[in-house]
Amino acid sequence: MSEQTLSRRELYREQTRAEIMMIGLRQIADGGAEALSLNAIAKEMAVSGAALYRYFASRDELLAALVVQSYEDLARTLEASAAKRHKLGPARVHAVAAAYRAWALAEPHRYRLVFSTRLDPGRLASDEIVLASQRSMNVFLQALGSLPPHSDATGRGVSPALAAQLEAWHQRSSEPALSPATLRLGVTCWTRLHGIMSLELDGHLHATNIDPALLYAAEVEDLIG
Template sequence: MPDSAPNARELAHREMERRILDAARRHLAEVGPAQLSLRAVARDLGLASSAVYRYVSSREDLITRLILQSYAELAEAAEQATAAADPAPIAQWTAWALTMREWALARPYDWALIYGTPIPGYAAPQDTVEPATRVVAPVLRVVAATVPELGPEDAQTAAALSPLVTAVGQFDGGVELGRGAAYAMMAAWSAVHGFINLELGGHFVGVLSDPAPVYRTLVRRTAQDLGLAPA
């Protein structure tokens, strides 16, 4: 039997949840994740603080919902960009990496929420792992099919990468990511995110006249390191 359509009460509940998240994102841009307050969100909506708890169980719950929403929107942007790009590995990697920076520059506070400084007193729950994996999924299979395994001398590195390999293997039907590919993806991911975080933090002021071409070079050279493009 098909699910019944939501009734008026359920629709009203969903609408209020949407309004709470929208208000929280506005506050996120004003005060940052660490200072996000349910009381301020309630005040912005003209509600008593107690009323917000009918829809969001705690500040931690609100942060988690915002994180899940940000991951979903970034993943959608990455999926659209790679779907529209040439299927060649270098084109897929480039489309994905450029989209990461474009999204971050357009949504710096959402980016900071998911990839910035940890929020004091908050620990992301396990159910954020799959949405985070979805962000890198467009290039995981490309890397998995290209990068060779680690050598036996890298046993400690291989062991340390086991959680990543397991998480990827459980995602969306599973991606068989060897530990060599897992290391390469971790290194490439760190390069991309490190550059973006430094740029958003203002650390290139007075150092780079234009970060964009430098980033494109980093993306190309990282693709070469991954074996996705000729050196």
């Protein structure tokens, strides 16, 4: 909704929600998701805790909104990378994977927020969060779907049961039909790159003296073919 179509009350509400989310995200950047506190936000804004609950009914609701906001920021980053120069094939996969790592390194608190946040299962599986997360996955799927067929090796031997589950997951996406092999490659790409990024961000690779950038690049090459 544009500002032109918002009433003064609606505009004030949107601005207040944005301020709450900005302060909440700063709390998370300073101390992780467990540092998020509605009472502390209310104190900083010089309002009562009860007033804050008019904008977010609970801490979990605010946390979920920040998860969605972070997923959308990640998706915009990946979409911009995919649209710049790389239209098809391995170069596009490399560009999207590089953008994913760059975002994680630049926004480690938001990366942990979207992938490590503890929310109740119902809220975590809400349409809003699922659709926001799927948007960034769609960029990977588009890139992987443009690979030559022989690069789809990760999908070989997909069982009928797994293929059905992959397709059911994919039905919530706005992407066109993709082969079970490409869908499996998408999930594999996500899990493997996320594994490396999590180890890097938490400092677990430091003691190995292995350059995380080289390891990450090698993993992308392996996924491509």
